[in-house]
Amino acid sequence: MNPVYEPVSKSEAFTSYRPVRQTSSNLASHVNPSAPVPRRARRSRIALHWISHILSLLWIAPIVTLLWLNFSKYIIGASAWCPGGNCNAEGNSDNAIERASKLDRQDHNVNGALQFVAKALEVWFMFVATSLVYDMGVMFAKKGRGLPVGYLLTHLEFGDIRYIVNPLLWTSPLPRKQGVPEKRSRIIKLYLFACITAMLTILANLMGPAAAVLVLPTLQWIDTPRIMHETFNHTAVAERPDGEDLFPRCSAEQLNNGNYSCTAHLYGPSLDEWAAHSTASYKQFEEHDDGTIILGASQEAALAFSINDSATYETVWIPSRQVLRNMSHEFQKLRGEYVESDPPEYPDQQFNNSLQTVLQRQGPSLGFQAAFYTGNVSDYGLSDGRWVRCFTGWTLGSVLWTQTGEDTTEFTKCFRLVSAEDQDTYAQFYLGNFNNTDDENITQSGVGYFVADRAAFYNDQEDFGSGLIDCLIKNNPDGSGEACDWDKIFDTTWPAEFSNRSIDVGVTSYSIPGENNTNTARV
Numbered sequence: 001m002n003p004v005y006e007p008v009s010k011s012e013a014f015t016s017y018r019p020v021r022q023t024s025s026n027l028a029s030h031v032n033p034s035a036p037v038p039r040r041a042r043r044s045r046i047a048l049h050w051i052s053h054i055l056s057l058l059w060i061a062p063i064v065t066l067l068w069l070n071f072s073k074y075i076i077g078a079s080a081w082c083p084g085g086n087c088n089a090e091g092n093s094d095n096a097i098e099r100a101s102k103l104d105r106q107d108h109n110v111n112g113a114l115q116f117v118a119k120a121l122e123v124w125f126m127f128v129a130t131s132l133v134y135d136m137g138v139m140f141a142k143k144g145r146g147l148p149v150g151y152l153l154t155h156l157e158f159g160d161i162r163y164i165v166n167p168l169l170w171t172s173p174l175p176r177k178q179g180v181p182e183k184r185s186r187i188i189k190l191y192l193f194a195c196i197t198a199m200l201t202i203l204a205n206l207m208g209p210a211a212a213v214l215v216l217p218t219l220q221w222i223d224t225p226r227i228m229h230e231t232f233n234h235t236a237v238a239e240r241p242d243g244e245d246l247f248p249r250c251s252a253e254q255l256n257n258g259n260y261s262c263t264a265h266l267y268g269p270s271l272d273e274w275a276a277h278s279t280a281s282y283k284q285f286e287e288h289d290d291g292t293i294i295l296g297a298s299q300e301a302a303l304a305f306s307i308n309d310s311a312t313y314e315t316v317w318i319p320s321r322q323v324l325r326n327m328s329h330e331f332q333k334l335r336g337e338y339v340e341s342d343p344p345e346y347p348d349q350q351f352n353n354s355l356q357t358v359l360q361r362q363g364p365s366l367g368f369q370a371a372f373y374t375g376n377v378s379d380y381g382l383s384d385g386r387w388v389r390c391f392t393g394w395t396l397g398s399v400l401w402t403q404t405g406e407d408t409t410e411f412t413k414c415f416r417l418v419s420a421e422d423q424d425t426y427a428q429f430y431l432g433n434f435n436n437t438d439d440e441n442i443t444q445s446g447v448g449y450f451v452a453d454r455a456a457f458y459n460d461q462e463d464f465g466s467g468l469i470d471c472l473i474k475n476n477p478d479g480s481g482e483a484c485d486w487d488k489i490f491d492t493t494w495p496a497e498f499s500n501r502s503i504d505v506g507v508t509s510y511s512i513p514g515e516n517n518t519n520t521a522r523v
Helices: 024-030 039-058 060-071 096-141 161-165 167-171 184-215 252-256 260-287 321-334 348-352 468-475 486-490
Strands: 004-007 017-020 297-300 303-306 315-319 365-369 374-381 387-395 410-416 426-431 445-458 503-511 520-522
Touching: 039 060, 039 096, 060 184, 096 184, 161 167, 161 184, 167 184, 252 260, 260 297, 297 321, 303 321, 315 321, 410 486, 445 468, 445 486
Parallel strands: none
Antiparallel strands: 004 017, 297 303, 315 365, 374 387, 374 520, 387 410, 410 445, 426 445, 445 503, 503 520
């Protein structure tokens, strides 16, 4: 202690001082901790205390808002700057490129400004964390044996990430002298203070990038709500074409009578285009060593689609035209062309407020395996009004190539021409030769088209357990009698290479009836 001097006598002309040792009572007389604080200073201290707490609580509001916007996947629109939702990309307008450039400039400016917002949130958090550490330090200092000296400047040092490896942070709670008792509860509380401080140190250093992630909007793909329209049930290949909605120029009476010429207005040019394109592509394939066959494309409503044979070259795939019509309708909505039948839940607003949109529809793709062969035709009329038509000369190699080359084993392929609903599924027309009417054969050339739900196969050695050999060869060449159980025959489980060619088949036959080839046809 430094000596304190006090006067010896007040009456002397000069004052002499003598040194005395300062005691605790002397210190108390000079420094009084219970001395009253001026009212103005006390009010200022209380005001600052409440202001710091209010500012700390207010920090929660923007953070919770940003978290909600991010987790709810809130969509701003085609631009980060979208006051009142007015940021339509207008991709189909005449000034689409100029509009896109303007939106890009707005995004650049807004993202730059939001960097300052993210930094402000980081600084705000540092104020909150510093106030929290300071308040905890004051709370520990007022209780028990006070706060260790190593924690006096914690509220100023904790912002440095290196502070979590500072030895004073983890050793200050321990007793400094051997034999000096220390309550375990106090040590636990001080270590709790150290752990909270270390956690706030980590958060303070991560708050900058975290705030930037929450504040800065990102350009990303968003899945719109799935809208259910129709569910695929089955293909109607084995049934007669039906539905005036599918063929606007065809009446129900025409379709019931098998008059399919009404479909030529819509799909006749498409077939001609396919045939011409295939012919041109095949010529390219023949003339060039590196040539390939491109099957071409077609159109349905406002959409174009290509023919796909990428999986297996013997199968050609096209999308369902009904699905294409629905997608075309959605595409027109995206362009801003609406109709009264649009469902109210259609998300056109999300489409219009996007920079790029991908329309996807789940629907059936139809595979077609074409087989070309020449053979004889046989018809079998059954007692219940059904009848069966069989074509000889069908080979598995007429569709695909096996590992050993083209399979030339011939089969007879039979179809039942009346569906389960007893509907006629056969149509026919004739080709006349007006330039040479004396040629009887050409004059009577016929084209027949029919569809069937099932097909069956047999030859002299194999019928795959269907019973066709016993029916047509051994017992009943006319296809009648008890041995010809046609329901059992067509319900036979065929080998894998035949199964896809035994259901939902469509047959187009070109025949030239005459004296010498009455039953010959090209299929």
